[in-house]
Amino acid sequence: MARRIKIALVGNPNTGKSTLFNLLTGLNQKIGNFPGITVDKKIGQCKLAQDIHAEVIDLPGTYSLYPKSKDESIVFQVLANSEEVNYPDLVVLVVDATNLRRNLLLFTQVADLGLPIILALNMTDIAQKEGIDLDVDLLSQRLGVQIVSISARNNLGLEELKSAIVNSNSILTQQESVEVSLFAPKAIAAVKEKLNCKQDYVALQILHQYESLNNLSPSDKQAVSDIVLLTQFDTNEIQTKETIARYRYLSGALLGVTKDTSANKKFALSDKIDTIVTHKIFGFAIFFFILFFVFNAIFTWASYPMEWIENAFLAISNFGHEHLPAGVMTNLVLDGVLSGLGGIFVFIPQIAILFAFISVLEDTGYMARVTFMLDKVMRKFGLSGKSVVPIIGAFACAVPSIMSARNIENWKDKIITIMVTPLISCSARLPVYILLISMVVPKTLYFGFLSLQSITLMAMYLISILAAILVAMVMKFFIKVKEKSYFIMELPVYRMPRWSNVFYTMYEKSKTFVLEAGKVIIAISVVLWVMATYGPTQKFTAIEQKYEQLKTKNPQAKIELERSEAAEKLENSYAGILGKSIEPMIKPLGFDWKIGIALITSFAARETFVATMATIYSVDAEEGESETLRVKMSKAMNPETGLPVFTFATAFSLMLFYAFAMQCMSTIAVVYRETKTWKWPMIQLVYMTALAYAASFIAYHCFK
């Protein structure tokens, strides 16, 4: 008979819990060295032995069952409620062997919830190297649970852990660490009776957390609230007593278990790295060097694969036009769908490179140092050091970054972070910048390696950071709050990044992008192609008739006439009409109606800019020859002035508009989800659009 076991992975942040999850389930996902990177509930399947399978849930890293954020509160809710779908048969508690006592605090709490536990002692190899000797058998005897030494990083002890899980049974063996009922005898007894719960510690946690527990009915909440009042249950005082009692128990339990075998200072290398990396001058120099290195890599390394992708799509399109029967379907597939697809795939190199860097910076522990270094500066702007992670993440994408802002405990810090995060130039703006920069900025090289284009790109990013800072400073004065902000954070030891995880992150993010953003982009490309190809029948017939007559009159000017016929058709198509209707509004910014069409479609997602341009300009293309979008756009002329449409002023104005405007439906949705009100996303939409318009207006008139 096949057996299925439900397992929950629980542990402090930075214990290698997510790495173990990857090893067990093979379903790789993003792991980080930064506290609290594992945000969502992650479930994977694992084959333990012949006919024995496990469903593994990776719970958010936490230091205790007392939650400090929304993510951490999931841990208690999953482990305490036997009706919860993910309620496990067994908990695997992952602990960092180099820091046993603090890690075991969570163990004693989880053990008191009345679930069978296996302790996975991770990083024993590192502990040994640092001169910490552990008597695992003695510890196992004292705690009353099975302990398996593993090294998730080096793939050691995994088989032993699996067989320990298979051989575990549902009888609780853990020793009692503290007498829980003594902390609040009356209140605990009352809650146990009222809610029919068996464990003293579950009752005690409910007394602390009842307000935020989702599984309690309003009447149950009221009942617990009454008990709290009646018994004068003082949360802070009782939690203090409990924490001290647990640590006292652990000091005893660890006596003789850990032996310091070397007199050397622990983690001396990590300490040396910190001296340089968080240094007043070197620290910032390194930080800016890393930022520049990342942007330079995105621009220069990615340019080769991007060119291959561009050329490949061009070749396919040419081949198709030559070999497929001419007609509406062929045009729709090649000029609508295929050009849309090209617009998606060309992003992949940049997205992959950006996420590779972010993954490395998190995995090594560097991101935590950046948080540490910048906290004081960030606080001046109404943010917190912890805002650095969402803000740096926003260079990739605002959506996951806004979700990661959950880890900021203070409400005001969190709201301001969420409000300014979409201003940071995300990867979706990158193709817009790259396309426009490559058109109007010369390819000058300084000192043989500093390219003017890279510097311009970096300037765009700096402008976005500056805007975020200024907006945060303004918002600091408008948002009032009583709650205290705090910043108590572990600085994890530096570690080498796990390259397999880096590559997997690159693959996973690119795939998500192609699948998620891709759907929107293809849909919009097709709609656009239709709108750009068709128009009101009367007008179209009139144009066709007019050119028919002209062509019979001057057969030698046929090619020229066909080109102006296509242009006139586009102008009178549905897309043209839409673009023209907003032209008066965007003319002061230097944009014509074609850019207007791109602006409209970009409100769904910025990524569509390039695809939209590709569709519009391929409709507009000269017969007979296919060129890359860049070439077509540079050749575009303004019919009124006879000058190129994309001058430096227009391109710069357009880049600023894309830098500041809230052109992303997903971001609006996620801000609504995180703030639970339409107020914040609406404020964001209005202020960002106004900012974008003003910035573009000023830029266009300064450079014109």
Add this chain to the structure above:
Amino acid sequence: MKLSDLKIGERGTISFFTDVEMSVKLMEMGCLPGEVVEVERFAPFGDPIAIRVSGYQLCLRKSEASMIIIE
């Protein structure tokens, strides 16, 4: 004496906390009365502080460190 008054490399033993709410969070992270703490470094702008406590590095703001009374 407050923890925030220590200089780099100086140590002290935690005696008590002046803020209840903060003390709960600090204790969970291993900052218990009786525990020895050592100031390891300051952030480039002098705040926050990185301290070593129960074998690992913890960082906290000066304002938070000033709530920890040491001897």
